Amino acid sequence: MATKDGSEAALKTNPNNWHRWKNLLPDVGAGLLLCAFLVPAGMAYSTASGLPPVAGLYASIVSLIIYGLLGPSRVLILGPDSALAPLIAAAVVPLSGGDPHRALALAGLLAIFVGVYLVLGYFLKLGFLSNLLSKPIRTGYLAGLAVVVGLSQLAGLLGRSSDGVTEPWNQLTSAIGRVARGDFNMIAALIGGITIVILLVATRLPTNLRLLGILVTVGGSMVASAVFGLNEMLPVVGALPSGLPAPALSGFSWGDVIATAGPAAGIALLAFADTAVLSRSLAQRNGVRVDGGKEMLALGSANAASGVLGGFPISASTSRTPVALNAGARSRLAGLAAGLWLLVFMLTLPGVTAHLPSSVLSGVVIVAAASMVDIDGIKGLIRSSRIETALMAGTFVGVLVLGVLPGVVLAVVLSLAVFVQATFSPYRTELVKVAGRxxxxxxxxxxxxxxxPGLALVRFDSPLFFANGQVFVDHVRDIVDASPQPVRCVIVAAEGITGVDSTAVEHLVQLDEYLEKKGISLVFAELKGPVKDRLAKFGLADRFDRGHHFSTVESAVEHFSGQS
Known part of the structure; x- marks a missing residue:
């Protein structure tokens, strides 16, 4: 069924039939419109990454072509991304010493590492790692990145260089100080401000009209700059170098290799998490399945190729893919076509950016950064969970205080802490009979x-293992001790106990011996077959024989209620 924006129909093509001739014209046309969006966006995100604008176009060309050939999703557009920009800048800028050629080489090395990690992840079946970033952690992390990215563009928005200031708070105070002193380019700031306003208005337009916002701002600013001779009055991007993407890997040492290997792991995790979430959401919307492993392989291959050919780390984006869909894209051919159109642009029209004000790119990045803040998600977390709200806030503050790269580590650590806390101390309760139900x-x-009377019904919603075995024992003993009547039997509603390890087995034996001394039986209801097998392997087949297992809680209660 088609939607208002036509994106549903665009995705109804079999992903394996991307080469069909009937898709050729729609996909080539969609690729051309996508190219018009990717030129300014690619340059903007490259600038935000601390790299020359042309690197963003190289990264776009290579990633689009590679994913168009290898990607498993019908329509998924890879390229430079605002969420990765601050991580790339944090990894590259301190090592580059202000040398753009060295920065390009380091960014390429970083992308190769990202690609290697992802390809290894494919072969080692590590796609599940993308789930390490839970919703509250991810929401807080992206909101923190949005602030970092936005503040990093204030100097460019004012028509000035950053002067090496990298800390968000210092960037903010520096921008305020410049405005207070009048030390900024009024024309550049005006053009940048107009860019932000137009793009923000465009976000409220139907999806298929949002492309007009960026075309109007970019095209209009270049025309104004050329007509009124603004090139001498404000910073401009300048003409891009003509030619094909080429290797830029040179001039780095083993120290650089070591220094980029760590940040690349965090970038790989975030890039794959972004890509996997978008890929799954598109697939679910259209009733199809996407192979997450192949997604990881395609993303890794695209990153490695981008690094070799003058680009930097890339991922999927929620801004580029809708542009392609609403331009009529039907298959991966649209991304491949967009890459080829970008190649044509680089070979024939690199000088068209000679009059593009740099503050326009800063405005594009600021609006893109603002889109990373999930307002509805934040409101939902605040309404539903104090703990998850605290996790979101902690991650947000951590990114601002510690930095974007340590922020990745913090995000993963907090996610693992939430998992550990939930597993170490799972939900557990006593079951009772309710009249009429x-x-x-x-x-x-x-x-x-x-x-x-005489029974204690216990529920424990977790596998039993070394960390929560004692919690289970204490839970059972507390219920037995608190019972208003003597207990003859403890019935464990064990549907949630999906596994058991050797340490937990020791706890079970100790609990059974403790209850046995008090004349209390310990039995299980709805325990899974594989868990019973595990107990048998640990030598407990006799202790917990068939008489200790019941198919339902009701059957266990019926059995023991009849005993005096």
């Missing part, structure tokens, strides 16, 4: 419920 229910949700 079948089955047995959580006593915390139904305090009016009635305990079954």
């Amino acid at each position: 079948p089955g047995f229910h959580d006593i915390t949700r139904h305090p009016e419920g009635r305990r079954i």
Whole structure:
């Protein structure tokens, strides 16, 4: 079924039939429109990464062509991304010493490392690592990146260089000081401000009209600059070098290799997480499945090729892909066509950017950064969970205080901490009978419920392992001790216990021996077959024989209720 913007119909083509002739004209046309968007966006994100503008076009060309040939998704557009820009800049700028050629070489090395990590991840089946960034962590991290990226563009927006200032707070105070002293280019700031306003208005237009915003600002600013001779009055991008993407890997040492290897791991994780989320959302929308492993392989190959041929790390983006879809893209051929159109642009029209004000690119980046802030997601977290809100806020502050690269580490650590906390101390409760309702229910949700005389019904929602075995034991003992009547049998509603390790087995034996001394039986209801097999392998087949297992909680209660 088609939607208003036509993107549903665009995705109904079989991904394996991207070469069909009927897709040729729509995809080539979509590629041309996409190219018009990618030229300013690619240059803007390259500038935000601390690199020459042309590097963004090289990265776009290479990644589009490689993914067009290898990618598993029907329509997914790779290229420079605002979320990766601050990480690239943090890794490259301190090592480059202000030398743009060295910066390009380091960025290429960084992209190669990203590609190698992702390709290795494909062969080692590590795609699950993209799930390390939970929603609150991801929301806070991207919001922090948005602030970092936006503040990094203030100097360019004012028509001035950054003067080596990299800390967000210093960038803000420096910009305020310049405005207060009048030390800024009024024309550049005016053009940059107009760019931001037009692009923000464009975000409220239908998706298929948003491309007009960037075309109007970029085209209009170049025409104004040429007509009124603004080149002598404000910084401009200048003409781009003509030619094909070429290797720029030279002039780095083993120290540079070591220095870029670590940041590349964080960039690889974020790039794949972004790409996987977008790929899955598009696939789910259209009732198809995408191979996450092949997605990782294609993304890794595109990054490695980008690094070799003068580019830098890339990923998928929620801004470029909708542009392609709403331009009529039907298959991966659209991305391939866009890469070829960019190649034609580089060979025939590199001088067209000679009159493009640099502050326009800063405005493009600032608006792109603002789009990384998920306002609805933030509101939802605040409404639903204090803990997740705190995690989001902690990640946000961590990015601003520690920096974007340590922020990746912090995000992963916090995500793992949430997982560990949930696993070490899972939800657990006592079950009771509720009048008028079948089955047995959580006593915390139904305090009016009635305990079954002589029985203690226990629920534990986690696999049993070394870290929570004692928690399980304490939970059972607390329920037994708190029972208003003597307990003859503990029935564990074990549907949530999906695994057990050797340490947890020791805890189970100790618990069973403790209860046995008090004349209390320990039995399990709804325990999974593989967990029973594990208990048998640990030598507990006799201790927990068939008489200790029941198919349902109801059958266990019925059995023991009949005993006196």
